[in-house]
Amino acid sequence: MATFRNIVVLTGAGISAESGLKTFRAEDGLWEDHPVEEVATPEGFARDPDLVQRFYDERRAQVLAAQPNAAHEALGRLDREFGGELLIVTQNFDDLHTRGGAERVLHMHGEALSAWCTACDARHPWRGTLRDGPPCPSCGAAAMRPDIVWFGEMPYQMDRIFASLSAADLFVSIGTSGAVYPAAGFVQAASDTGSRTLELNLERSAGSHRFDETRLGPASELVPEWVDAVLGE
Ligand code: BV8
Numbered sequence: 001m002a003t004f005r006n007i008v009v010l011t012g013a014g015i016s017a018e019s020g021l022k023t024f025r026a027e028d029g030l031w032e033d034h035p036v037e038e039v040a041t042p043e044g045f046a047r048d049p050d051l052v053q054r055f056y057d058e059r060r061a062q063v064l065a066a067q068p069n070a071a072h073e074a075l076g077r078l079d080r081e082f083g084g085e086l087l088i089v090t091q092n093f094d095d096l097h098t099r100g101g102a103e104r105v106l107h108m109h110g111e112a113l114s115a116w117c118t119a120c121d122a123r124h125p126w127r128g129t130l131r132d133g134p135p136c137p138s139c140g141a142a143a144m145r146p147d148i149v150w151f152g153e154m155p156y157q158m159d160r161i162f163a164s165l166s167a168a169d170l171f172v173s174i175g176t177s178g179a180v181y182p183a184a185g186f187v188q189a190a191s192d193t194g195s196r197t198l199e200l201n202l203e204r205s206a207g208s209h210r211f212d213e214t215r216l217g218p219a220s221e222l223v224p225e226w227v228d229a230v231l232g233e
Helices: 013-019 042-047 049-065 070-081 158-167 183-192 219-232
Strands: 006-011 085-090 105-107 110-117 123-125 144-148 170-174 196-201 213-216
Touching: 006 070, 006 158, 006 183, 013 070, 013 219, 042 049, 049 110, 049 144, 070 085, 070 219, 085 158, 158 183, 170 183, 170 219, 183 196, 196 219
Parallel strands: 006 085, 006 170, 085 105, 170 196, 196 213
Antiparallel strands: 110 123, 110 144
């Protein structure tokens, strides 16, 4: 394998599946008979804030009960031992990359353990519930929402992500179906600027045809194997 100096990793729900957190496509796609795509939107929140707050309260509790798996820990080792540039862009809102030891992590779709005040725009670490309308620690307003990027909202730090993609010499996608944009377009941006592209996934994804190489299998096996090879250089 060539020696890489600048790696961007994109992860999706599949990397946390073996930690017991359900993926989106594996879900029956419903929350209390509402399509998730309808719940995870500003319109859904405006229509029924209590339903949406309960949806995220439930998933926040699941994140707190989950443990990082071998894939998260392997990326933590890569972060500690790889001497080049590294950025782990995750679509996931769990904190398992951080608990797995990675530090160079960017949550492009927000974080379960963060709450966002719609009155004063402050963000606060949050491990409890939001459905009972707790006061914002900064301004006191009962206007906190999950700090999550919903469908129709702009993902976080897009400029930084595209700058990293254009500088990378290797782009690795792990555990994502390639169904959601703009994340699903990152492989094209990376290969357009000369990166090699590698996909590690349980099954072929909507974007598999765009990768130089696709390896099929569980992340807990494929990711440690890949990290060993990169660090072995
Ligand atoms: C935006 C937070 C613009 C919520 C999420 C038509 C065409 C193209 C695009 C669009 C369109 N219509 C609308 C859009 C845009 C839309 C979009 O892409 N929609 C899709 C449904 C078509 N995108 C947006 O709205 C984005 N914003 O475009 O803004 C804009 C412009 C100007 C101004 C303002 C705005 C925002 C998207 C973010 C939405 N929020 N999450 C929440 O989490 O509740 S997305 C959500 O899906 C999660 O973040 C999740 O991570 C993400 C993608 O899913 P995956 O991670 O890939 O998970 P999935 O279940 O799909 O796949 C899991 C994979 O893992 C599978 O392949 C499986 O095989 C594999 N796997 C399973 N087990 C394992 C495994 N792999 C390895 N090991 C295992 N053990």
